[in-house]
Amino acid sequence: MAIDALSSKKAGALAVIAVSGVSLMCIPAVARPAGTADHRPAPASAGGGGGGAAPGAPKLPGGLSALSWTVADADSGSVLASKDAHRKLAPASTLKTLFAVTVLPKFSAGTVRQVSAADLDGIGAGSSVVGVRKGERYKVGDLWRGVFLRSGNDAVHVLASMNGGWKVTAREMQETARKLGARDTTVKSPDGYDAPGQVSSAFDLTVFARAGLANADFARYCSTVRADFPSAGGTTRIENTNRLLAGSQGMARYPGIIGVKNGYTTNAGNTLIAAARRDGRTLLVTVMNPQSGEANGVYKEARSLLDWGFRSAGKAQPVGTLRTTGVTHGAGGPPAQTVAHSAEADDEARDGSTWRSAVALWAGGVGALVLAAGALLAWRMHARRDSSGGGPS
Incomplete structure (x- = not known):
């Protein structure tokens, strides 16, 4: 039972880390605005x-x-x-x-x-x-x-x-x-x-x-x-x-x-x-x-x-x-x-790109927290079932 509980804890922790890592990997990076060099004189x-x-x-x-x-x-x-x-x-x-x-x-x-x-x-x-x-x-x-x-x-x-x-x-x-x-x-x-x-x-x-x-x-x-x-x-x-x-x-x-x-x-x-x-x-x-x-x-x-x-x-x-x-x-x-x-249009595009990137970062972070919380809850329920004998042997 102790071994199963320990395994469950490790699985839960790994699940949190894995979910968080995948979520962070999916967040778009804030990139240098495309076309800036093409539309501004050298x-x-x-x-x-x-x-x-x-x-x-x-x-x-x-x-x-x-x-x-x-x-x-x-x-x-x-x-x-x-x-x-x-x-x-x-x-x-x-x-x-x-x-x-x-x-x-x-x-x-x-x-x-x-x-x-x-x-x-x-x-x-x-x-x-x-x-x-x-x-x-x-x-x-x-x-x-x-x-x-x-x-x-x-x-x-x-x-x-x-x-x-x-x-x-x-x-x-x-x-x-x-x-x-x-x-x-x-x-x-x-x-x-x-x-x-x-x-x-x-x-x-x-x-x-x-x-x-x-x-x-x-x-x-x-x-x-x-x-x-x-x-x-x-x-x-x-x-x-x-x-x-x-x-x-x-x-x-x-x-x-x-x-x-x-x-x-x-x-x-x-x-x-x-x-x-x-x-x-x-x-x-x-x-x-x-x-x-x-x-x-x-x-x-x-x-x-x-x-x-x-x-x-x-x-x-x-x-x-x-x-x-x-x-x-x-x-x-x-x-x-x-x-x-124009350069003004480039500025507007850059502002829009920055805004969209910020939203993506926020959404990615929230998604990671939600998924991690779900994984942790599942692990706790699994641990309770183990302590009551209702889980698989």
Whole structure:
């Protein structure tokens, strides 16, 4: 009997240990959040303190004087090389890419607007204009050509009025930037005109261009070299001010060029987002405020970076990644898939993962205690039966 009781005690203790061990083994470990490294730029593209390309890639071009620049693969979102990509600088008219990403899907190209005096209020002194006139009627498609080809702030003002006004549009642009994971951008003037506190970065502008190129209307407008714009008594021929696209002002047209947008203000200097496609690969290069003082400097530096990017195919490992994959569509088009995977989304996923892990730990611990208590109770009942002679012999 004593031997049986001792055996029962040992069995009960072993049962408790075994059950507890199995329960603890089933508790999920708190893991490092998946995707964190994939969605946050590497130090070379994090701004503030240089940058560069990955080991094994071709040597970066010499003579780069821009305060900030990036080279990225538009399809994968990989940043191939950069310098101070998150440095906050005045964007000039390259900010019109964010304006287009925000507003372009809302109105079909054939929508007609009769321009009022209020539509043209507040255009900054010295602004680039396409020649929009009060009282005249314009199709939305013409206004967008005025935005992309001539960087017309007058056309931006009319479209912003259609969108609910200047302040509403600035606020919506800010919201769009946030959704796309572009955290360096502060919007004050939707046309990119210099305004206190208005900044963006080479990284953010690349994000906007990538999101825009996913929209067929954006891609078409930003790649248009020449178009007719309505004017008194007929039309006026306008040409794109992006010299890499138009092949003008001493610059040859870049092979495979797509667009996207150039800009200039006194505060921003020259800025440019350029996209080009060769051999099934699309690259985006953003250059902000070259310091060389050389004529066409922003175009020459962008061209040399595009050349480097195409030479680096299959050689340059990403030094960072764009934080978004945005897909939009033109007004009246089919429903579109829209994804905004940002660092903020990663934070939310990490919080959710941590919360679920904590719940799993708690549930696992409670389960172990319940099972152990059950095993102990069974052992005691077995011991009582042994002492009363009712158990097996």
